[in-house]
Structures are given as structure tokens and as C-alpha cells.
Amino acid sequence: MTDRRDQNVYGQKQGVSRGWMPFVRLLAACALLFLWLPILAIIPISFSSGSFLSYPMPGFSLRWYAAVLQPDPWLAAFRNSLQVGIGTMVLSTTLGTMAAYGLNLTQGRCRSAVLAFLISPMIVPVVIIALSSYFALAYVGGLGSLNALVLAHTLLASPFVLILVLASLGQFDHTLSRAASSLGASPIATFKQVTLPLIWPGIFGGATFAFVTSFDEVVIAMFVTAPGQVTVPRQLFAGLRDKIDPSLVAVTTVLIAFSIIFFALLEVINSVSRSRTSRS
Incomplete structure (x- = not known):
């Protein structure tokens, strides 16, 4: 009887933890997005054909990567x-x-x-x-x-x-x-x-x-x-x-x-x- 009660309590704890898993995953995804979004936001500007850092980009170009190779x-x-x-x-x-x-x-x-x-x-x-x-x-x-x-x-x-x-x-x-x-x-x-x-x-x-x-x-x-x-x-x-x-x-x-x-x-x-x- 004691073993079954322990298993039931363990199963309930596991169920509670599994119920929280979607929230934990969402929180982790939001944290990763918060960390990576500023970095990912500037990468497209490196392919801009304009001469300034601006959105929207006037066009697509690799001229700035060519400038880096100088x-x-x-x-x-x-x-x-x-x-x-x-x-x-x-x-x-x-x-x-x-x-x-x-x-x-x-x-x-x-x-x-x-x-x-x-x-x-x-x-x-x-x-x-x-x-x-x-x-x-x-x-x-x-x-x-x-x-x-x-x-x-x-x-x-x-x-x-x-x-x-x-x-x-x-x-x-x-x-x-x-x-x-x-x-x-x-x-x-x-x-x-x-x-x-x-x-x-x-x-x-x-x-x-x-x-x-x-x-x-x-x-x-x-x-x-x-x-x-x-x-x-x-x-x-x-x-x-x-x-x-x-x-x-x-x-x-x-x-x-x-x-x-x-x-x-x-x-x-x-x-x-x-x-x-x-x-x-």
C-alpha cells in the first residue's frame, strides 16, 4: 500500500511538472527571442544597397562585404x-x-x-x-x-x-x-x-x-x-x-x-x- 501511495504521489508530481512544460518552453523561447532579436535585426542591413543604416532597405547589394575585403x-x-x-x-x-x-x-x-x-x-x-x-x-x-x-x-x-x-x-x-x-x-x-x-x-x-x-x-x-x-x-x-x-x-x-x-x-x-x- 505504501509503495502504491508513493507511486501515486510521484505520478501527481510528474503530472504537475509536465503541465508546466509548455509554459517553461514558451518562457525559454521568449528569452531566446529577446536575446537574439537585436542581433538578427541588424543582419539584413549588411545586404543593403544604401549608404546609411535604415529600414526599409532601398535594395539588395553585396557592396559592403566587398568593402570589408579591401x-x-x-x-x-x-x-x-x-x-x-x-x-x-x-x-x-x-x-x-x-x-x-x-x-x-x-x-x-x-x-x-x-x-x-x-x-x-x-x-x-x-x-x-x-x-x-x-x-x-x-x-x-x-x-x-x-x-x-x-x-x-x-x-x-x-x-x-x-x-x-x-x-x-x-x-x-x-x-x-x-x-x-x-x-x-x-x-x-x-x-x-x-x-x-x-x-x-x-x-x-x-x-x-x-x-x-x-x-x-x-x-x-x-x-x-x-x-x-x-x-x-x-x-x-x-x-x-x-x-x-x-x-x-x-x-x-x-x-x-x-x-x-x-x-x-x-x-x-x-x-x-x-x-x-x-x-x-
Whole structure:
């Protein structure tokens, strides 16, 4: 009798939850529409034949995408952003992975304090990081170069790598590394052959976030780089200030497409990793 009553109560709870599902789905759809509608609304303007951002569009044209493919200023800005983004991704992924691996092996009260210190750039306003980077690089004579921007962006992007790799290490079975050590493997060989293959989805996710963070950042770029070293976000900011035309929307559409491809690729890799883990 008790089991039947429990099943009836569970069925009633399930019925109530199922009755709320259409409302929950409608609420989720409204939230997604609220987030995506401003983005989707500007994409058609990039195909406008007019010279201004306006609805209705006077006609359909690809002239603004052709303007984006010109060497100056957009292709040069894309080249600088890719160079800085790749440099930031490599440096922040290396530093963030090393920090996460060290923190994962650390026990004690100092672990939380060190973790809070390392992820503090995510909490501190970007303008403060930009100002401190400006004074620090000016002191050592490193202002006005893309390498300086890579160093400043690494400070901003490394916490993302640290958090994602630390989450992957939290699901790692350390008995595997201890077994490899007992069989004579060195710490470097253990990390390379045992730990790294199991946590690489977190490393890849952190690297992706580091690249996107660097590629989209504008405040630090305005403080650190020289006037001729323009990145894509800085050029967008200058275009909004000086001359607003649909080429800005065309660049924005390209960036949206790149972001969707990046995160779709990340989701595919995570799905493959989860399926391999479930099989094993």
C-alpha cells in the first residue's frame, strides 16, 4: 500500500511538472527571442544597397562585404586581431593549464586564496586592467606594439582557461596518474600521455574562450596599441564615432558567423568527448 501511495504521489508530481512544460518552453523561447532579436535585426542591413543604416532597405547589394575585403582598413584590422588572438590563445592556454594543474594538486587554505587572486581579472573592470597595463608597459617601454597587447589580453583571458581546465581536472581520476608513476613514468610523461588526453576538451574550450575574449576586446587595445595598430573592435569603435555605414554591420555579421562556428565546433568536440567517456 505504501509503495502504491508513493507511486501515486510521484505520478501527481510528474503530472504537475509536465503541465508546466509548455509554459517553461514558451518562457525559454521568449528569452531566446529577446536575446537574439537585436542581433538578427541588424543582419539584413549588411545586404543593403544604401549608404546609411535604415529600414526599409532601398535594395539588395553585396557592396559592403566587398568593402570589408579591401586591404585598408578591414583586412589589416582582421590580420592584427588574428595575430593578437592567436598569441593570446597560446600564451593564456599554457599559463592557465599550468595554473589549473598546480591548483588541482594543492590542498589547504591557501588554495582558495590563490584561486581568487588568479581569477580576479574576471571581476575587476576592464578599464582598470587597461590602465594598469598601460602604466606597467610604459614603465618597461613596451607600449605601442601588438606584443604588448598580447600580454595585456593574456591577463584578461587566462582566468577563462583556468576555470575550464580546473573543471576538467575535477572529473579526472588521479589513480590513473598514480598508476603511471608507479610504472616508472616521469611527471612530464604522465601529464602528456595520461592527463592531457582526458582533459583536452577543457583545454580546447579555454583556448576558444581566450581567443574570442582577445578578438572582441577594445578597451585595452585603445590604451596599449599605437594609432596605426588597429584591431577589428577598435576599427568598429572608430567607425561608429566617425562614419556609420553598413560596412560596420557587414563586419558584425562576419563576427557573428565566426562565433557561431567556434561554439558549434566546441559543442561537437564536447559531445564526442562525452560519448568516448561513456563508452569507456
